[in-house]
Amino acid sequence: MEIMLLHQVLSDDYSKIAFLCADRSICLHAKYGSYYSLRIPRMGRDIAYDCWSCDLFCAASYPDLYRINLEQGRFLSSLSTQSPAINVVSRSALHGLVACGGEDGSVECFDMRKKTAIGRISAAAHSGDIDQEVTSLQFEDIHGYQMAVGSSTGKILIYDMRMSNPVRIKDHMYGSPILDIKWHQTLNSAEPKMISTDCHVIRIWDPETGDNMTSIEPSTGAINDVCLFRESGLLLAALDCSQIPVYFIPALGPAPKWCSYLENLTEEMEEGSLTSIYDDYKFLTKKDIEQLNLTHLIGSNLLRAYMHGFFIDYRLYKKAQALADPFAYDAYMEKRKQEKIEAERASRITIKRKLPKVNRLLAAHLLENEETKQAEQENVGEGTIKKKKNKGLTSDILRDERFKAMFEDKDFEIDEQSAEYLSLHPLAQQATKKRPSLIEEHFEPILQDDEGNSDSEGLATSEDDFEKDKEEEKKNSKRVRLYEVRDERHAEAFMNQVSLVKEDALPLGERVAALQQQQSFTKHDVVRFGPGGSREISFVPRRCSKKQDDNEEPQDGKLRRGIRPLGLKLDKSEFLARVKHGGRGGGRGRGRGRGKVPR
Known part of the structure; x- marks a missing residue:
């Protein structure tokens, strides 16, 4: 008994059918049964029929596409492809173009008027998969300019015949080969729907947007083939079981005339419909x-x-x-605890206060201490509340006029990196050790001779000397470490207490543009703070000539201070008399002549 692989209807009814068998034979059947049988040179994989020329195309495990003319009853010259073997062949009912899908993941189209190839595209390259094959191929016969290609990795690529790249790629997410592709015209929309099938699922989706309409996953076996009744919503699936499940989808179309009772069943089901939710x-x-x-x-x-x-x-x-x-589970429980604590904090009535621009951390610390004290008083019973005087700084200092400048003037800003502050606040010193400091960013540690020797000796130590290495590390940690500044740029940034991490992360072009902009907009007379309380200011000196100063008239109508504003108008006679008597000092001038004119 011959094993049938595929069949192709040659007429409008069942009177003429061609069967592709597993023994490389093609059987032609009529109404009464088998009519004729012939063999092809290689193992057949797919067949397609051209009703215009009565040619039967046979795709086999060979680069050539075999042609059998059923009117003449003989083989015609084959169509040669560039693929090592052909998996699937399809023909368009509108323009008669024949397409072949090969093992190398490419699709090659032929024009039967010239019997030559007119185009070749690589579907494997467009889908991004390696070593994939074309397993299904179907033209869109409603408009005639689209083609769907199914791959062995479970992807469907929709091509426009006028473009070489796919307009849509759909993934079945199972990784199984696409067995069948169908274009179905619905009554609800002008655009057709796509029905793609693999061994796990039947997907119905919109080829324009890629949105899923519905999916069918049979539970009784793997899917082998799908049959859709034309212009209706009736669908039959061939599975690896004795039964053929039938599905009716009203969104695809009405029920056929011979089973119109399905319409009444769907109306009754819609009245008491229940939405299925994936609770489990x-x-x-x-x-x-x-x-x-x-x-x-x-x-x-x-x-x-x-x-x-x-x-x-x-x-x-x-x-x-x-x-x-x-x-x-431990992380989940910790997260739940944090959520409860945050919910309790949110339920409290809190007053949002604006922090000052200077010494923000100090102000936030004072406000936080006040809130914690208020919360402790609320938890204690009303009868046992004892008012205690607050020791140290409180939030009242923010409203005190005497300390107003401490939160407004930058000269009073607390330097948390200074040695005095770290000596008075050891906890802050530990916090600064945890986060990367400016010293680690702008300086490099100098490797001393003792440390270099210890590192070289540490490579040769054995497991027995592990404890000795720990003791040496403790001793080295107590030593004074020397640091060397990286360059002048890092030195200037460290002087100004600025980090360069964000600036170094920028691309080179943006850094150059920012530097040029900074140089063009630099403001003079700006005070920069240096180490040890020093200050630095930059200015541009200007030079004016004496003639220009003398010739300039005083502004605002005021004369420069001189002899005229003082009312000292000297005549020539008075001047000579003063010279004879030695000037105003009465002969006691600072000169050698004591203010007297020699005769």
């Missing part, structure tokens, strides 16, 4: 599947592909999570 399932993306080490379950019944991820049973998810992260 957890949705995971592909990245989550990889983190839980469940990639081997893709394609099985334990993972249900949906949209961009999978649905998994919640109990199985908890077990996998416990194996992947044993401390997830």
Whole structure:
């Protein structure tokens, strides 16, 4: 008995059918049964029929596409392709173009008027997969300018015949080969719907947007083929079982005339319809599947592909999570505690106060201490409340006029990196050790001779000397470390207490532009703070000529201070008389002549 692989209807009814068999034979049947049988040179994989020329195309495990003319009853010259073998062949009913999908993931189209190839595209390169094959191929016969290509990795690529790149890529998320593709015209919309099938699921979706309309996942066996009744919503699936399940989808179209009672059944079901919710399932993306080490379950019944991820049973998810992260429960409980604490804090009535611009940390610390004291008083009973005088600084200092300048003037800002502050606040010193300081950023430690010798000797130590190495590390930690500044740029930044981390993270072009802008907009007469309380100011000296100063007239109508404003107008006679008597000093001038004029 011959094993039938595929069949092709040659007429409008069942009177003429061609069967592709597993023994490389093609059987032609009529109404009464088998009519004729012939063999092809290689193992056949797919067949297609051209009703215009009566040619039967046979795709086989060979680069050539065999042509059998049923009118003449003989083989015609084959169509040669560039693929090592042909998996699928399809023909458009509108323009008669023939397309072949090969093992190398490429699609090659032929014009039967010239019997030559007119184009070739690589679907494997566009989908991003390696070593994939074309397993299904179908033209859109409603408008005639689109073609759908199914790959062996579970992806559907929709091509426009006028473009070489796909306009849409749809992934079934199972990784199984696409078995069948169908374009279906619905009564609700002008654009057709796409029905793609693999061995796990039948997906119905919109080729324009890629949105899913519905999915069918049979539970009785793997899917082999799908049959859709034309211009209706009736769908039949061939599975690995004795029964053929039938599905009716009203959104695709009405029921056929011979089973019109399905319309009444669907109307009754809509009245008492219940929405199915995945209460016992957890949705995971592909990245989550990889983190839980469940990639081997893709394609099985334990993972249900949906949209961009999978649905998994919640109990199985908890077990996998416990194996992947044993401390997830502890982290969850800690998170719940933090949420409760934050909820209790949010329920309290808090007053939002604006912090000053100077010494913000000090002001925030004072306000926080006041809030904690108020919370402690609320927790204690009213009868046992005891008022105590607050020792030290309180939030009242923020409203005191005597200390107003401490939170407004930058000269009173507390330097938390200074040695005096760290000596008085040891806890702050520990906090600064935890975060990277400006010293580590702008300076490099100098390796001393003792440290270099200890490092070289440490490489040769054995496991017995491990405790000795620890003691040496403790001694080295107490030594005084020497640091060397990296360059002048880091030295200037350290003087101004500025970090260069954000500036170094910028690209080189942005850093150059910022430097040029800074140089063009530098303001003079700006005081910079240096170490040890020193100050630095930059200015531009200007030089004016004496003639220009003398010739300039005084502004605002005021004369410069001189002899005229003092009212000292000297005549020539008075001047000579004063010279004879030695000037105003009466002969006691600072000169050698004591103010007297020699005769």
